[in-house]
Amino acid sequence: MSDDALSNLLHEDRTFPPDPAFEKRANVKPDVYEEATISRTAFWEEQARRLAWDTGWDQVLDWSDAPFARWFVGGRLNVAVNCVDRHVAAGLGNRTALIFEAESGDTQEITYAHLQDMVCQAANALTGLGVVAGDRVAIYLPMIPQAIVAMLACARIGAPHSVVFAGFSAEALRSRINDAEAKVVITADGQFRRGSTLPLKAAVDEAVSHTPSVETVLVVRRTGDDVTWDPERDVWWHEVVDTASPEHEAQAFPAEHPLFILYTSGTTGTPKGILHTSGGYLTQTAWTHWAVFDLKAESDVYWCTADIGWVTGHSYIVYGPLANGVTQVIYEGTPDTPHKARWWEIVQKHRVTLLYTAPTAIRTFMKWGERLPDDYDLSSLRLLGSVGEPINPEAWMWYRRGIGGDTCPIVDTWWQTETGAIMISPLPGVTAPKPGSAMTPLPGISAAVVDDHGAPVAPGNGGYLVLQQPWPAMLRGIWGNKQRYIDTYWSRWPDVYFAGDGAKLDEDSNIWVLGRVDDVMNVSGHRISTTEVESALVSHPAVAEAAVVGAADDMTGQGIVAFVILRGDNTGGEELITELRGHVAHEIGPIAKPRQIMIVPELPKTRSGKIMRRLLRDVAEQRDLGDVTTLADPTVMNLISQGLAAAPGDDA
Ligand code: WTA
Numbered sequence: 001m002s003d004d005a006l007s008n009l010l011h012e013d014r015t016f017p018p019d020p021a022f023e024k025r026a027n028v029k030p031d032v033y034e035e036a037t038i039s040r041t042a043f044w045e046e047q048a049r050r051l052a053w054d055t056g057w058d059q060v061l062d063w064s065d066a067p068f069a070r071w072f073v074g075g076r077l078n079v080a081v082n083c084v085d086r087h088v089a090a091g092l093g094n095r096t097a098l099i100f101e102a103e104s105g106d107t108q109e110i111t112y113a114h115l116q117d118m119v120c121q122a123a124n125a126l127t128g129l130g131v132v133a134g135d136r137v138a139i140y141l142p143m144i145p146q147a148i149v150a151m152l153a154c155a156r157i158g159a160p161h162s163v164v165f166a167g168f169s170a171e172a173l174r175s176r177i178n179d180a181e182a183k184v185v186i187t188a189d190g191q192f193r194r195g196s197t198l199p200l201k202a203a204v205d206e207a208v209s210h211t212p213s214v215e216t217v218l219v220v221r222r223t224g225d226d227v228t229w230d231p232e233r234d235v236w237w238h239e240v241v242d243t244a245s246p247e248h249e250a251q252a253f254p255a256e257h258p259l260f261i262l263y264t265s266g267t268t269g270t271p272k273g274i275l276h277t278s279g280g281y282l283t284q285t286a287w288t289h290w291a292v293f294d295l296k297a298e299s300d301v302y303w304c305t306a307d308i309g310w311v312t313g314h315s316y317i318v319y320g321p322l323a324n325g326v327t328q329v330i331y332e333g334t335p336d337t338p339h340k341a342r343w344w345e346i347v348q349k350h351r352v353t354l355l356y357t358a359p360t361a362i363r364t365f366m367k368w369g370e371r372l373p374d375d376y377d378l379s380s381l382r383l384l385g386s387v388g389e390p391i392n393p394e395a396w397m398w399y400r401r402g403i404g405g406d407t408c409p410i411v412d413t414w415w416q417t418e419t420g421a422i423m424i425s426p427l428p429g430v431t432a433p434k435p436g437s438a439m440t441p442l443p444g445i446s447a448a449v450v451d452d453h454g455a456p457v458a459p460g461n462g463g464y465l466v467l468q469q470p471w472p473a474m475l476r477g478i479w480g481n482k483q484r485y486i487d488t489y490w491s492r493w494p495d496v497y498f499a500g501d502g503a504k505l506d507e508d509s510n511i512w513v514l515g516r517v518d519d520v521m522n523v524s525g526h527r528i529s530t531t532e533v534e535s536a537l538v539s540h541p542a543v544a545e546a547a548v549v550g551a552a553d554d555m556t557g558q559g560i561v562a563f564v565i566l567r568g569d570n571t572g573g574e575e576l577i578t579e580l581r582g583h584v585a586h587e588i589g590p591i592a593k594p595r596q597i598m599i600v601p602e603l604p605k606t607r608s609g610k611i612m613r614r615l616l617r618d619v620a621e622q623r624d625l626g627d628v629t630t631l632a633d634p635t636v637m638n639l640i641s642q643g644l645a646a647a648p649g650d651d652a
Pocket of ligand 1: 264311388390391414416417438499500501516522
């Protein structure tokens with residue numbers, strides 16, 4: 001973000017006080033902050049009572065082995081029973097849980113009673129395949145009801161799932177399966193995308209040829225396309241799940257039983273397996289979903305547009321909303337299929353009341369035509385949420401006016417894969433938000449902006465975002481790597497969690513999250529590490545060295561720009577650049593494809609050999625170069641600029 005843009009942002013003084021009618025009916029009242037301040041643990045204990053426990057806890061928080069937290073110690077519960085069975089038991093079996101909107105426009109409604117049967121059948125089938133509590137199951141599925149059923153079935157039998165976004169490559173899937181040593185992979189023959197089908201099982205076939213732990217691949221038939229079949233290893237979902245018994249006795253697991261592993265990019269080339277457990281995670285996802293979205297489960301229709309491959313899909317499609325007994329829309333397809341107003345058509349069709357999406361989507365819709373939604377009846381909407389990256393005030397204002405009819409409160413929610421649940425956000429009916437600010441930590445959460453020495457900054461200043469106290473949904477570690485957890489999050493300053501984000505405090509002590517301060521890029525709300533893309537590039541035989549930066553991008557937040565030095569007498573050219581982009585897509589997935597690849601003769605390095613990314617960012621964002629005096633060879637930037645003048649661009 002340029003300095004000008006930043007100072008404009010911080011002088012944003014528009015505020016949007018709650019509408020009195022909304023305020024009157026709001027789930028939370030202003031005194032909730034006060035209540036949580038009196039006793040943070042008592043506050044979370046009260047929220048944990050919203051769930052059904054088989055055995056109560058003896059201790060709310062055990063922080064004696066910090067930074068490894070244990071919440072609700074001694075308590076036992078079954079997460080899937082909390083998300084499904086207890087609603088049926090409460091007489092809500094006929095309530096719609098999922099409204100599945102296929103890309104084709106077909107709709108399928110699944111009630112809580114039906115969902116219970118499906119989850120029990122899948123639990124029985126997984127047990128039949130030899131999966132027992134503690135075994136890991138990888139899930140590589142598109143946005144179809146079976147994805148949610150698969151996750152809940154794993155939770156039901158205590159088998160931690162590792163969902164891998166179906167847009168990731170076979171290679172990315174393979175490394176994640178191996179890291180978690182998954183026993184079963186659940187996938188589909190393929191998925192619908194923009195009116196045609198894309199294969200999925202082929203990637204699984206490629207991945208599992210190098211994954212010794214995998215015994216079974218369970219395949220949902222979605223597209224009907226031909227697949228290659230290994231009868232020793234592959235089984236059809238409709239043959240083993242749909243025919244299984246819908247009777248299943250669920251067992252309760254300890255509050256700290258692992259619920260899932262979700263891989264996210266860190267600052268090295270190897271993704272981190274973020275580990276989440278059961279009781280604390282479900283407590284915070286359920287409470288925040290109820291409070292931040294002002295959920296009225298009996299009348300709301302909620303729609304979160306995320307994919308289950310990301311944490312937002314885990315916490316705010318599956319666990320939080322279903323624990324609250326919500327009725328929600330899930331959509332299989334892309335926003336522009338078959339036309340660019342598809343989302344607004346879906347809101348109108350299903351009378352969606354609560355919408356949760358990402359700034360990159362909002363900016364895309366603005367580009368497609370700010371008046372496009374006007375042709376649809378969006379009057380059912382009563383609250384809008386944003387997540388994944390900073391939302392610029394222009395997008396915030398359009399979201400409120402163009403989509404929210406100038407009445408819907410907007411909740412800009414800051415959180416991470418690691419935090420498991422929302423941490424910083426306005427509370428609707430209570431907070432008067434400013435466009436672009438995530439405002440203040442939620443009740444029961446402590447966050448601060450600190451300087452280089454770890455001291456909290458005064459209002460009006462910037463620094464690093466940290467969390468000072470443990471919270472129920474916090475990660476419990478990195479799968480198989482205790483030390484990396486301590487080093488990454490807890491070592492910058494004593495006893496505080498370093499989120500990796502830069503932030504500013506405004507004069508009223510509201511938090512403005514500015515984006516990552518480490519080597520992690522945020523592209524369309526997806527975290528991708530520069531090192532991961534660099535490793536993918538140098539694994540291509542034509543590449544000697546690569547440096548990757550995230551350059552500001554109006555649409556996607558950041559765009560990936562790569563600087564590449566070729567080996568020997570490779571000369572570059574359009575064809576090689578296309579090949580390199582394809583290579584990155586193959587190694588990681590299409591989302592990691594560089595927006596631009598520049599072939600350069602040298603990279604700017606300090607005397608100690610560290611690449612000066614700041615200078616590369618200046619080049620990528622077409623700015624005048626900053627200070628170059630620390631370069632080992634200050635003439636290298638001239639070489640790069642000359643080389644760029646000669647190198648073919650690639651903006652595809
Ligand atoms: C960024 C997504 C500003 C931030 C839930 C964070 C945000 C990273 C916001 C986590 C927001 C998320 N305002 N930045 N409201 N929400 N971020 O793990 O940089 O995919 O560290 O979790 O997204 O991304 P992740």
